[in-house]
Amino acid sequence: MSPVAVSVNMNLEYKIGGGFMRIGIIGGGAIGLLFACYLSKSNQVTLYCRTNEQVRLINKYGIYLKHHGTVDNFTIKAQPSDEISAEDLFIIAVKQYQLEQIERVFHHIPSQTPLIFIQNGVAHLKFIENLSHETIIVGVVEHGALKEKTNYVHHTGEGLTRLAIFRGNEQFVGPIIHKLNTIPFPFIFEKDYLEMVFGKLIVNAVINPLTAILKAKNGELMLNSHYLHLVHLVLDEVVKILDISDREKVFMRIKTICENTASNQSSMLKDILNHRQTEIDGIIGGLLNMAETKDLKVPVLQFLYHSIKGMER
Amino acid sequence: MSPVAVSVNMNLEYKIGGGFMRIGIIGGGAIGLLFACYLSKSNQVTLYCRTNEQVRLINKYGIYLKHHGTVDNFTIKAQPSDEISAEDLFIIAVKQYQLEQIERVFHHIPSQTPLIFIQNGVAHLKFIENLSHETIIVGVVEHGALKEKTNYVHHTGEGLTRLAIFRGNEQFVGPIIHKLNTIPFPFIFEKDYLEMVFGKLIVNAVINPLTAILKAKNGELMLNSHYLHLVHLVLDEVVKILDISDREKVFMRIKTICENTASNQSSMLKDILNHRQTEIDGIIGGLLNMAETKDLKVPVLQFLYHSIKGMER
Numbered sequence: 108m109s110p111v112a113v114s115v116n117m118n119l120e121y122k123i124g125g126g127f128m129r130i131g132i133i134g135g136g137a138i139g140l141l142f143a144c145y146l147s148k149s150n151q152v153t154l155y156c157r158t159n160e161q162v163r164l165i166n167k168y169g170i171y172l173k174h175h176g177t178v179d180n181f182t183i184k185a186q187p188s189d190e191i192s193a194e195d196l197f198i199i200a201v202k203q204y205q206l207e208q209i210e211r212v213f214h215h216i217p218s219q220t221p222l223i224f225i226q227n228g229v230a231h232l233k234f235i236e237n238l239s240h241e242t243i244i245v246g247v248v249e250h251g252a253l254k255e256k257t258n259y260v261h262h263t264g265e266g267l268t269r270l271a272i273f274r275g276n277e278q279f280v281g282p283i284i285h286k287l288n289t290i291p292f293p294f295i296f297e298k299d300y301l302e303m304v305f306g307k308l309i310v311n312a313v314i315n316p317l318t319a320i321l322k323a324k325n326g327e328l329m330l331n332s333h334y335l336h337l338v339h340l341v342l343d344e345v346v347k348i349l350d351i352s353d354r355e356k357v358f359m360r361i362k363t364i365c366e367n368t369a370s371n372q373s374s375m376l377k378d379i380l381n382h383r384q385t386e387i388d389g390i391i392g393g394l395l396n397m398a399e400t401k402d403l404k405v406p407v408l409q410f411l412y413h414s415i416k417g418m419e420r
Numbered sequence: 421m422s423p424v425a426v427s428v429n430m431n432l433e434y435k436i437g438g439g440f441m442r443i444g445i446i447g448g449g450a451i452g453l454l455f456a457c458y459l460s461k462s463n464q465v466t467l468y469c470r471t472n473e474q475v476r477l478i479n480k481y482g483i484y485l486k487h488h489g490t491v492d493n494f495t496i497k498a499q500p501s502d503e504i505s506a507e508d509l510f511i512i513a514v515k516q517y518q519l520e521q522i523e524r525v526f527h528h529i530p531s532q533t534p535l536i537f538i539q540n541g542v543a544h545l546k547f548i549e550n551l552s553h554e555t556i557i558v559g560v561v562e563h564g565a566l567k568e569k570t571n572y573v574h575h576t577g578e579g580l581t582r583l584a585i586f587r588g589n590e591q592f593v594g595p596i597i598h599k600l601n602t603i604p605f606p607f608i609f610e611k612d613y614l615e616m617v618f619g620k621l622i623v624n625a626v627i628n629p630l631t632a633i634l635k636a637k638n639g640e641l642m643l644n645s646h647y648l649h650l651v652h653l654v655l656d657e658v659v660k661i662l663d664i665s666d667r668e669k670v671f672m673r674i675k676t677i678c679e680n681t682a683s684n685q686s687s688m689l690k691d692i693l694n695h696r697q698t699e700i701d702g703i704i705g706g707l708l709n710m711a712e713t714k715d716l717k718v719p720v721l722q723f724l725y726h727s728i729k730g731m732e733r
Contacts, residue, residue, distance in 0.1 A: 321731065336726040336730075406719055407719045410720055413647070418634065420646075
């Protein structure tokens, strides 16, 4: 361990030991809004937004969070994402394909400040690698959330957030998780970040493009026997690319998630229905690259990729 | 040639030589209505319908045909399909999957009367094989038509009808075509019925399921570069199953049809949008059976098949 790392370690433990953390959340999409609300219960949250309009609305009216039919209002400080303040921790909640656009933001964040990246897929790992920050955590979010208005988010599916260390010292993560945890908004620690992100990648690779192409809710993938066939066609190719031995375990995880979020629209379906760019490049694009490297034929994944890319137009 | 066949031959030539033909069209869908209108211009057409409501409406108000913005009204006799009269020729315009339901109708049609079957796919050929009729012609229809109301059809795409002999004497077909032809409603003769139906099958296998899944008009398959990728993914597998050497020729035919019917919705897209059963079994189901016989892997066709079957629910 280098002396610098020790110093950061102690610095961080000092900060997170005493009361609340100052948490900066970058990105005012559904997940950014959701995290801002829940984490503000026992931390001081600043939400960094791309548009001045969102900054203005949130500072004036707060954020509305709908959950199980009740709506709560949270007073949250919002700032433009090009005006970074000092924080104890940053959570980066923009989409993977937006990371390049906010690259300069990271120059304004001291390299000792821990960062948590919660993008889908694996494409963001390359971006993270090039950052100079000493403590980087990656997370996968298993909540359902729908941004209904600029400052209004609907928590449509209760889940959890998995965190694992990408770079830095393991001792940091325990206290951070402890501080982040707010029932009903659990965080759990995972040992292996690659296993974690690939686990999520597989789930996303199967559920997201299929539901977006079929215009189906998550639960239908298991209930409709023909759609279940499609799940297996996609999984066949994913298992081949990632050389997964326990296919059944992977399938059971997909099944559980489809059942737990049965009446939800996947994020990709919502993106397609709202004529927004999807995360297909980060999810299926990455797998196609791996298949090409391994010289594997994956016509079904190609089909998914080009269907979604064509629909994005 | 059997003596019976000669007798039929002469009988038919006698009838079709003298003035109009009495043509019975079975099936009051878009194509049945379209044929009834155009063929009634120089023949005596009876349209055989499944529902009494359609019989009543057509006998009372005739059929409306919209073409290039103008609407014409045609006086056509309609009868229930279980009350077959004597005709010189029957055109069977029901869907392939409805043939079994009207099987007993064929017991009331004399075996000397020529039949023309214009179903999509190849699955109907098996049904036809079991009929005892001496002259059977198969046709592929390259018109676009949309049934807007029970007795109102919109001719959305001008094309032609190809006819080829499935069973019987070649000399019959020339005079029949001659009598059927009504500009702008051309019929042309094809030598090889198998080549003809497979040609249409390929076009249908590519255009119909893709447009139905993507909710795209025919023209988009060529204009959207990602959708064009999908066309090639499907064609790859079709070419493999049917062992086609001139892939480029097949692709050019698909391209031409997509361009000629650019703003049309395929029949399968219309079926899906209207929550009706599609012809997927006759089109892709047949190809999947062939692939299984040849022990070929065709994941993209399986994907198309189960997507459509799942959407039909």
